[in-house]
Amino acid sequence: MLCAGVAAGLPEPFASLYSDTDTVLSEFQSLAQHHPDLLQWTPPDESTTPPSAFQLGVATFSSRSTGGGVSTSQSEVDARPKLVLVFSEHAREVITADTALWLARVLVGAFHVLQYVAYLLHVLNPHPDVCVWSAGETLDVESWSQMRAAVSAMQASLATATLNVTAPSDGKLSDWARQLLQRVTIVMIPVEVPSSRRAVEAGNTCLRKTLTGVDLNRNWPVAWRAGGDRNAEEYGGPAPMSEPQSRALRDLVRGLRNVLGYVQVHSGEWAMYVPWDHTKAEALGLPADTHALLNLLNGQCQCTRGAGGSASNYLAFGTSMDYMWHGALREESHSLLVVC
Numbered sequence: 001m002l003c004a005g006v007a008a009g010l011p012e013p014f015a016s017l018y019s020d021t022d023t024v025l026s027e028f029q030s031l032a033q034h035h036p037d038l039l040q041w042t043p044p045d046e047s048t049t050p051p052s053a054f055q056l057g058v059a060t061f062s063s064r065s066t067g068g069g070v071s072t073s074q075s076e077v078d079a080r081p082k083l084v085l086v087f088s089e090h091a092r093e094v095i096t097a098d099t100a101l102w103l104a105r106v107l108v109g110a111f112h113v114l115q116y117v118a119y120l121l122h123v124l125n126p127h128p129d130v131c132v133w134s135a136g137e138t139l140d141v142e143s144w145s146q147m148r149a150a151v152s153a154m155q156a157s158l159a160t161a162t163l164n165v166t167a168p169s170d171g172k173l174s175d176w177a178r179q180l181l182q183r184v185t186i187v188m189i190p191v192e193v194p195s196s197r198r199a200v201e202a203g204n205t206c207l208r209k210t211l212t213g214v215d216l217n218r219n220w221p222v223a224w225r226a227g228g229d230r231n232a233e234e235y236g237g238p239a240p241m242s243e244p245q246s247r248a249l250r251d252l253v254r255g256l257r258n259v260l261g262y263v264q265v266h267s268g269e270w271a272m273y274v275p276w277d278h279t280k281a282e283a284l285g286l287p288a289d290t291h292a293l294l295n296l297l298n299g300q301c302q303c304t305r306g307a308g309g310s311a312s313n314y315l316a317f318g319t320s321m322d323y324m325w326h327g328a329l330r331e332e333s334h335s336l337l338v339v340c
């Protein structure tokens, strides 16, 4: 995934490649201001004491248009299928918040991947005289073929990359995004725990958990394990749903109508997992096209895929993926896809 930004708050090597938390959040604010027809943004508030109330930062992407200049009613928009995407649950996985920002730009049609390619070439190329762009130069990518060309060129040779960007011959990304948001509402949490990610930026670069020492992806009621070591990396908290982030995410999803998908985006593995995490078995009742979809995505990913507990070679207890499949969403939809 391409992501870069000048981020004064991050230590090296992160600062050369990733955006700091405040930049990510302010970018969401800015995108919402510039694209109010497509994006609503609620900033996070991590205070748990009055007068503030704990609030996840939530970006909701949806179009009131149904195409051809026709607008639809709010109730019809509310009834559309929902996809919930959660990023940066584990603080040290800093790339995921940038991934959320990249996707947000794609969805509102503000995608400037070549700006990032140019920036990466500038940062990583020890011989800037052979770099075809200087940092900050922008050339919009409008099509899937252009994006593939940009990415493959960067991967082929950072030192001598020359991107042969041709006229769009396939569908434009902006057209794809607009049509998608006329059919589906995407609810995105770009930084689930801003305070922890800021701690990484302050130098605690291995921090995985919340500042209260809880692994949020072990804090959910399905197969939750009691009595864990508080210092353990996978400490699931004093009780299931003990953490405000978990409760807020649960309540957010419960409050949505017609949720068809829940995706937790982590980094550190090349993998796509579906339930279950807590046992090697694959959950019964997954959508019939689950494996077809994973195989399709694997064309880009080339990664481990399948039931989490089996494909990963480790079991995880009390994860949100297992909870979402088991309890929160399944009753509403038989075609739910839950991926971690």
Ligand SMILES: [Zn+2]
Residues within 6 Å of the ligand: 089, 090, 093, 266, 267
């Ligand atoms: Zn993680």
